[in-house]
Structures are given as C-alpha cells and as structure tokens.
Amino acid sequence: MVDISKAFEKEHLEKENVEPTEAGLTGGLDDHLYMYHMPYSYTSEQIRKIRTHIFHAPGGERKRIIMVTSSLPSEGKSLIASNLAIAIAKGEDQHVLLVECDLRRPALQELFHYPPTAGLSEIIQGKRSIADCLIKTPIDKLTILSSAKEAPANPSELLESKNLGTLIDEVAQRYPDRFVIIDTPPVQATVDPKIIADHVEGIIFVTRYRYTRTTDFKMALNTLPREKIMGIVLNAVDVMPAQKFKYRKYSYHKYY
Numbered sequence: 678m679v680d681i682s683k684a685f686e687k688e689h690l691e692k693e694n695v696e697p698t699e700a701g702l703t704g705g706l707d708d709h710l711y712m713y714h715m716p717y718s719y720t721s722e723q724i725r726k727i728r729t730h731i732f733h734a735p736g737g738e739r740k741r742i743i744m745v746t747s748s749l750p751s752e753g754k755s756l757i758a759s760n761l762a763i764a765i766a767k768g769e770d771q772h773v774l775l776v777e778c779d780l781r782r783p784a785l786q787e788l789f790h791y792p793p794t795a796g797l798s799e800i801i802q803g804k805r806s807i808a809d810c811l812i813k814t815p816i817d818k819l820t821i822l823s824s825a826k827e828a829p830a831n832p833s834e835l836l837e838s839k840n841l842g843t844l845i846d847e848v849a850q851r852y853p854d855r856f857v858i859i860d861t862p863p864v865q866a867t868v869d870p871k872i873i874a875d876h877v878e879g880i881i882f883v884t885r886y887r888y889t890r891t892t893d894f895k896m897a898l899n900t901l902p903r904e905k906i907m908g909i910v911l912n913a914v915d916v917m918p919a920q921k922f923k924y925r926k927y928s929y930h931k932y933y
C-alpha cells in the first residue's frame with residue numbers, strides 16, 4: 678500500500694506504457710444504456726427525474742459525489758448508476774466521472790464495452806495514477822474509472838483500507854467541477870458501501886420491485902447515514918414476470 682496522494686504524482690510511479698482506453702472498443706454500448714440508445718423512452722424519463730432531483734435538491738448545496746447502492750445483488754445499481762451518469766453528462770454543462778467500486782462483480786465493462794483496464798485497485802496499490810486510468814466514452818463529458826484490470830485476490834482488504842476513502846476524497850478534490858457517480862456492491866454482502874458512504878455527499882438507494890424483501894430493505898437502509906440518502910429508486914416496476922425476465926445464471930452471493 679502506498680500513500681494515495683503519491684499516486685497523483687507520476688514520478689512516484691513505476692512508469693509503464695499506458696495506452697488510453699475507450700468505451701465501445703469491444704462492442705457497441707449495451708442496450709440497457711437507455712439514456713444513450715433511447716433517450717425518450719419511459720425509463721430514460723424516470724432517470725431524468727432522478728437527475729432533476731440531484732440538480733434541484735431541496736435546500737443546501739448541490740451534491741456532487743454520489744453513490745448508488747442497494748441491499749441485495751441484481752437490484753439494478755449498475756444500470757441506474759450508468760444511466761444516471763449518462764443523463765447528467767447529457768444534461769447541463771456537467772462533466773461526470775462514473776466510478777466502478779464493485780470489485781467483486783464489476784458490471785461497467787460489459788455495459789460500456791471497454792477492454793480490461795486498470796483502475797481503483799491499481800491506483801490504491803500505487804501502480805497507476807488516476808489520469809492513466811480514465812476511460813473515454815462516446816458520450817461527451819462522461820469518463821469512467823474502472824475497478825481493476827484483473828480482479829484483486831483480496832478486494833475486502835483493499836477496500837477496507839483507509840485508502841479507498843482517501844482515493845474518493847482525492848478524486849472529489851481533483852475534479853471539483855465534476856459529478857462523481859459511484860457504483861457499489863450491495864450493502865448486505867460487504868462492508869464496502871458503508872466505507873464509501875462516509876466519503877460521499879449523497880446516496881441513491883435502489884430497491885427492486887417484487888424482489889427485495891422489506892426486512893432486507895430496512896436492514897440495509899439502517900446501516901447507511903440517513904442524512905445522506907437523497908432518494909430511493911424503485912426499479913423494474915414494469916418488468917415481465919420473473920421467469921421471463923432475463924436474469925443471468927451466475928451465483929453472485931458466493932463472491933461475498
């Protein structure tokens with residue numbers, strides 16, 4: 678582990694040739710990025726409502742460093758974080774950095790189709806600078822920071838270290854004019870969202886219609902700082918019956 682502030686100074690890094698990465702290199706952007714493919718669909722309209730809520734939150738300053746979390750896997754965190762990031766980037770003159778903080782089951786690479794790219798893990802280990810890891814996307818003003826080029830063997834240790842919080846703070850300071858949208862793992866599976874929550878200004882909590890049990894919902898919500906919760910998103914209200922819905926057959930829980 679290194680002092681994360683050093684990660685910003687290139688002279689402290691072992692210099693390797695770093696090729697800039699772009700989204701869309703390994704295929705077109707995923708169909709679930711509704712804000713990109715179908716900006717006038719019903720779902721995009723709902724995403725824009727979340728954006729409006731962020732831009733015009735009642736009272737106080739606009740919150741800029743925002744995490745998206747939920748109680749369980751597969752409630753739609755990554756989907757909402759990604760579409761929201763696109764919506765903000767397409768909105769006013771706002772730059773957005775979308776950060777993949779789920780090291781165990783990263784989803785952004787599949788949604789935005791970029792090759793395996795160094796990110797949080799390598800920055801925390803002092804192998805890369807943030808600037809080296811930024812991924813360009815076809816959406817003007819939207820940049821992505823990946824979780825890792827290769828899944829780290831010890832994600833908990835890496836994230837539980839003070840360095841994750843410090844890294845978020847540094848990103849916030851380094852890009853003072855940007856929105857930072859952080860996609861996280863579920864609260865019930867790991868301690869990561871609680872660590873991240875201490876370093877963000879706002880939290881968007883996702884819950885999935887007819888999927889999340891009230892007890893899970895409440896338990897997760899109670900572990901987060903209430904004053905930071907900006908809103909609760911009820912996801913997938915109008916989806917098809919569960920058996921028709923396209924769940925992928927992975928066993929997500931076992932990774933946690």
Ligand SMILES: Nc1ncnc2c1ncn2[C@@H]1O[C@H](COP(=O)(O)OP(=O)(O)O)[C@@H](O)[C@H]1O
Nearest residue numbers: 709747750751752753754755756757784912913
């Ligand atoms: N509103 C939605 N409409 C269609 N598919 C959805 C919706 N929300 C989630 N999904 C699908 O459900 C799966 C889990 O979503 P994801 O965003 O990866 O969840 P999480 O990040 O909470 O684990 C993905 O295959 C995603 O495409």
Ligand SMILES: [Mg+2]
Nearest residue numbers: 754755779784
């Ligand atoms: Mg996810």
